[in-house]
Amino acid sequence: MPKETYLSEKVAEQLMQYIINNNLKAGDKLPNEFTLAEKLGVGRSTLREGIRSLVSRNVLQTRRGAGTFVAKENVGVIDDPLGFAFIEDKQRLARDLMEIRLMIEPRIAAIAAKNATKEEIDKITHLAKETENIILAGGNHIDKDIEFHSQIAIASKNLVAPTILPIIQNSISIFIDVTASKLRRETIDTHRLIVEAIQRGDEIAASDAVYLHLIYNRQLILEKVSENL
Amino acid sequence: MPKETYLSEKVAEQLMQYIINNNLKAGDKLPNEFTLAEKLGVGRSTLREGIRSLVSRNVLQTRRGAGTFVAKENVGVIDDPLGFAFIEDKQRLARDLMEIRLMIEPRIAAIAAKNATKEEIDKITHLAKETENIILAGGNHIDKDIEFHSQIAIASKNLVAPTILPIIQNSISIFIDVTASKLRRETIDTHRLIVEAIQRGDEIAASDAVYLHLIYNRQLILEKVSENL
Numbered sequence: 001m002p003k004e005t006y007l008s009e010k011v012a013e014q015l016m017q018y019i020i021n022n023n024l025k026a027g028d029k030l031p032n033e034f035t036l037a038e039k040l041g042v043g044r045s046t047l048r049e050g051i052r053s054l055v056s057r058n059v060l061q062t063r064r065g066a067g068t069f070v071a072k073e074n075v076g077v078i079d080d081p082l083g084f085a086f087i088e089d090k091q092r093l094a095r096d097l098m099e100i101r102l103m104i105e106p107r108i109a110a111i112a113a114k115n116a117t118k119e120e121i122d123k124i125t126h127l128a129k130e131t132e133n134i135i136l137a138g139g140n141h142i143d144k145d146i147e148f149h150s151q152i153a154i155a156s157k158n159l160v161a162p163t164i165l166p167i168i169q170n171s172i173s174i175f176i177d178v179t180a181s182k183l184r185r186e187t188i189d190t191h192r193l194i195v196e197a198i199q200r201g202d203e204i205a206a207s208d209a210v211y212l213h214l215i216y217n218r219q220l221i222l223e224k225v226s227e228n229l
Numbered sequence: 230m231p232k233e234t235y236l237s238e239k240v241a242e243q244l245m246q247y248i249i250n251n252n253l254k255a256g257d258k259l260p261n262e263f264t265l266a267e268k269l270g271v272g273r274s275t276l277r278e279g280i281r282s283l284v285s286r287n288v289l290q291t292r293r294g295a296g297t298f299v300a301k302e303n304v305g306v307i308d309d310p311l312g313f314a315f316i317e318d319k320q321r322l323a324r325d326l327m328e329i330r331l332m333i334e335p336r337i338a339a340i341a342a343k344n345a346t347k348e349e350i351d352k353i354t355h356l357a358k359e360t361e362n363i364i365l366a367g368g369n370h371i372d373k374d375i376e377f378h379s380q381i382a383i384a385s386k387n388l389v390a391p392t393i394l395p396i397i398q399n400s401i402s403i404f405i406d407v408t409a410s411k412l413r414r415e416t417i418d419t420h421r422l423i424v425e426a427i428q429r430g431d432e433i434a435a436s437d438a439v440y441l442h443l444i445y446n447r448q449l450i451l452e453k454v455s456e457n458l
Contacts, residue, residue: 093389103336160325
């Protein structure tokens with residue numbers, strides 16, 4: 001039996017094309033419903049369904065009374081875009097996500113050490129300091145920690161790493177608490193090593209520091225996984 | 230201004246929870262609308278909107294006259310889940326995606342050489358042969374090629390690689406034609422090397438063969454990118 005496709009999905013496709021062809025960027029406003037419906041040659045209620053479909057894919061956002069906008073960040077990337085919610089064994093998943101982090105991040109950090117601008121180095125340094133302060137104050141540093149690693153990915157200039165890596169790190173943090181007190185000292189120390197290496201533009205040291213950092217994290221994850229076997 | 234959330238999005242969340250809590254798998258059928266609406270305590274038109282939202286996220290599929298089902302494959306993973314359509318410089322994107330493939334796939338192939346079952350090795354061998362036949366017949370082998378690499382990712386037993394790697398490989402193939410005739414011989418030869426290494430359970434040879442394979446691909450991509458600079 002063929003799967004059903006809704007008219008709204010076709011309109012969603014048209015809207016995607018409209019956004020891309022008109023080079024609309026994150027946060028840009030779309031024309032009003034009347035104009036859009038006319039441009040796409042569809043009724044307003046069908047248009048609304050198409051818009052809703054793109055809202056659920058984080059391509060668009062609607063704001064009451066203000067109109068329809070391209071999403072502000074991560075355009076087209078939904079929460080959990082890789083469907084991890086549907087993988088049953090979350091601990092094995094966390095372990096395997098960490099395996100992928102270990103394959104990508106040391107190399108990305110090396111490229112960042114080579115490519116980072118002065119401004120990016122300042123941001124990375126600042127985020128490491130903020131993460132450290134939260135850790136020392138006994139708070140939950142995971143969001144700031146993800147920001148720190150994301151900024152390194154951005155500094156690498158690779159177009160894909162800043163999307164993929166935060167998804168992976170965030171997913172691991174959902175399934176396993178990696179902010180345990182025993183890791184706090186190692187996190188501070190290895191973050192500092194990473195920052196210093198990037199400041200010096202030292203590719204090998206940056207890569208090694210990220211390896212160290214991730215291996216401490218992985219040891220904790222493997223302990224937690226084996227506790228539950 | 231706060232972004233608007235639709236009631237349908239909340240129902241979509243409830244439906245997600247229902248699928249996960251009831252351990253429904255790809256292809257499983259959901260209860261009929263009447264029962265579902267009652268279970269979730271919502272009206273049927275709101276339920277339908279929630280279902281549509283999950284259809285657009287590839288969590289559900291509806292088939293006319295047959296009902297609502299969990300999607301058959303890649304549950305929760307939409308086409309272009311990482312929003313590559315919204316990245317303007319497609320050639321730089323292809324280059325950077327290849328950079329990420331080079332970080333992940335040699336290692337995944339090594340793990341596959343260690344972990345592959347007899348049945349998985351047969352599948353990999355068969356897919357390589359099929360890809361080769363398409364190439365020799367002058368056809369477009371890209372889909373079969375992606376299947377071949379996906380099967381290696383599956384054989385690694387890493388839970389994430391079989392989702393991430395086909396997305397990356399498929400995206401590269403959309404932006405740059407890597408089936409050029411000059412690559413056909415190298416593809417056949419390096420695929421054979423990969424298969425033989427996995428058959429022997431030789432981790433280092435598997436990793437090296439994938440490096441070779443990807444480096445030939447990358448050379449072609451870099452040529453195409455520089456042609457267009």
